[in-house]
Amino acid sequence: GAVVSQHPSWVICKSGTSVKIECRSLDFQATTMFWYRQFPKQSLMLMATSNEGSKATYEQGVEKDKFLINHASLTLSTLTVTSAHPEDSSFYICSAFRGNTEAFFGQGTRLTVV
Amino acid sequence: GQNIDQPTEMTATEGAIVQINCTYQTSGFNGLFWYQQHAGEAPTFLSYNVLDGLEEKGRFSSFLSRSKGYSYLLLKELQMKDSASYLCAVRDGDYKLSFGAGTTVTVRA
Numbered sequence: 507g508a509v510v511s512q513h514p515s516w517v518i519c520k521s522g523t524s525v526k527i528e529c530r531s532l533d534f535q536a537t538t539m540f541w542y543r544q545f546p547k548q549s550l551m552l553m554a555t556s557n558e559g560s561k562a563t564y565e566q567g568v569e570k571d572k573f574l575i576n577h578a579s580l581t582l583s584t585l586t587v588t589s590a591h592p593e594d595s596s597f598y599i600c601s602a603f604r605g606n607t608e609a610f611f612g613q614g615t616r617l618t619v620v
Numbered sequence: 621g622q623n624i625d626q627p628t629e630m631t632a633t634e635g636a637i638v639q640i641n642c643t644y645q646t647s648g649f650n651g652l653f654w655y656q657q658h659a660g661e662a663p664t665f666l667s668y669n670v671l672d673g674l675e676e677k678g679r680f681s682s683f684l685s686r687s688k689g690y691s692y693l694l695l696k697e698l699q700m701k702d703s704a705s706y707l708c709a710v711r712d713g714d715y716k717l718s719f720g721a722g723t724t725v726t727v728r729a
Contacts, residue, residue, distance in 0.1 A: 512662075538715060540716065540717065542719075548721065548722075549707060549719045549720060549721045549722045550663070550707070550719045551719075552716060552717070552718060552719075555714070555716060597660075599662050599663075601717070603715060607651065607668045607670075608665070609653065609665060609717065610665070611662040611663050611664075612662060613661075613662050614661070614662045616660075
């Protein structure tokens, strides 16, 4: 079964609204989680590293104020897309390492902004 | 940062063998991963290499040469269900995974 759970799987929202995506590690603690975005037929682009108890680290070009990340506990990280616009429509995926080599991905969230 | 290159597409016949190459340039290296991704789904883990050499796992094998910045994923006895995108990913010292653009493998009967 899944060891990293992501919710929701898909969401449609109106332009200007905010959407929260949750990522949970189910049977292990993850001090660090990663958020990716993937456009159709493209690879995963790392957006940010979520750190439990501290601020997230964002990749170059990713707007911190637009993509809010909160890692409130050792098993939960959230990504909030604020004031969403159609160009934010994408597939968002989180991941976490269990141990040193096992990297698990959530199921992904398909966001459509209309 | 990381610079990861892999071919865009490959086509092979059912039962055949396909080798997907990946070259990388990295400022720090802490392992190379291969993932399989079907359209619309999240990636699933296939293999992990951190030392030079070949890792074999069933029909899939992965090779790494750190000095050459090179890896390949070998898929044997291809099945139709192996049609997917295969992603090469390099992990740096901060545990961040950077992905190549992916190689779309099409298996034909």
